Amino acid sequence: MRPLTVGICGYGVYIPRLRIRAEEIARIWGGDGEKIKKGLLIEEKAVADFDEDTATIATEAARNALKMAGIEPAAVGAIYVGSESHPYAVKPTATIVAEAIEAAPVMTAADYEFACKAGTAAIQTCMGLVGSGMIEYGLAIGADTAQGAPGDALEYTAASGGAAYLIGKKGLIAEIEDTYSVTTDTPDFWRREGEPYPRHGGRFTGSPAYFKHVLSATLGLMKKIGAAPEDFDHAVFHQPNGKFPRNAAKNLGFTDRQLKEGILVDRIGNTYSGSSLLGLARVLDVAKPGERILVTAFGSGAGSDSFSIRVTEEIEKRRGRAPAVETYISDRRYIDYGTYVKLRRKIKVAE
């Protein structure tokens, strides 16, 4: 079923200021920094400060999205926050965001979790609620302060950041033409209740997980709307590292030029639920009216959500109201591994 005309009224991002270089992590664990950088196509990653978490990242992104849209926060009828690092195991992040943007109390809210694609699942929910007329505006957020076990390959990429999208019918800066999802039960990556770090299936996270879902969702969407790779000006694929999205793009017939604007993983790492949404935001920061964007998110466990998005004239009027992705990326301060483990609470301290 083709969704009614719904789309993005505004978007906002937040990336913490701290960065750790891949070499710095490799220095501690005896890895070859250059080899890791080439293997994962990553330079550095964004790290949340001591007083930042998924709720603060989501709130900053949401405030930026509302600034761009220029609507009254009370008009937001739903807030969904997708993350695999919600600050509480029980107590929603979405209520904190709702209060902090003054959308509460007459609205619905919930937290989502689907590894790296909970944010796009939130967008789909909002599309349904807005499209059916149940709400006027819905706020979909993907934000994470992702954890990687010390010394694990994930530690080079697991990063912090997020993006918020205000979904509505009026004043669209981009129309969501359609969406298509693929979901299966695939144990490629997980974190058990009460465990501090996730585990993953190593190479199993590739072909049967990331590639199977990203390729089938993207192909499914293109078939459904009768489009081919060359019909899109930009393409964004989930970015767990620099290699996977490039390989997926190549396999599907997308070019480096289409991928260029939305690749951020080399500079900020994998922001999990924020990853595809930050990539899309980077594209929207520079896209011209009429351009078409393909976005395919992937979440371990596993599934993919694919979207076809068309930019409207309105976008040029709204830019500059809130910080762009590059504003956050260029404002950075490097930390060493000792500071990193302190801030991310990876060391045991006396209580």
Add this chain to the structure above:
Amino acid sequence: MTMGAPRFWRKTQSRYNLYGVKCKSCNATYFPPRKICPSCRRASKLEDVKLTPKGEVLTYTVIRSAPEGFERQTPYIMAIVKLDEGPMVTTQIVDCEPDEVEIGMAVEGVFRKIRESGKDGPIYYGFKFRPARADKDLAV
């Protein structure tokens, strides 16, 4: 010293969104919110007002010996920020090193974690301030 959840919850509006009060009799603005205008006393006509989170550092200090719950953040900057709208707020300055803060520095509000009640208690959020971004820095 663990602050009870209800005690913090009552102040959510002012801590999340910088709500103060404005006296309609004399136009003075106060933060944190007061029950009575000290100038107008019985003639006070106070109403809630959302303050704009922009201002400048009036004075500051660097905390190296922190109270309970803040020990892991040292050294950190505490400042009195004079808001563009008049009132002064006591706040932490973040995204800024102790040797970078200056009196007169333009700052803007951010939403951060203020403190956690141990490892299983509630987490309290609210405003802090950071060096202001210029409007020209917002665009790509």
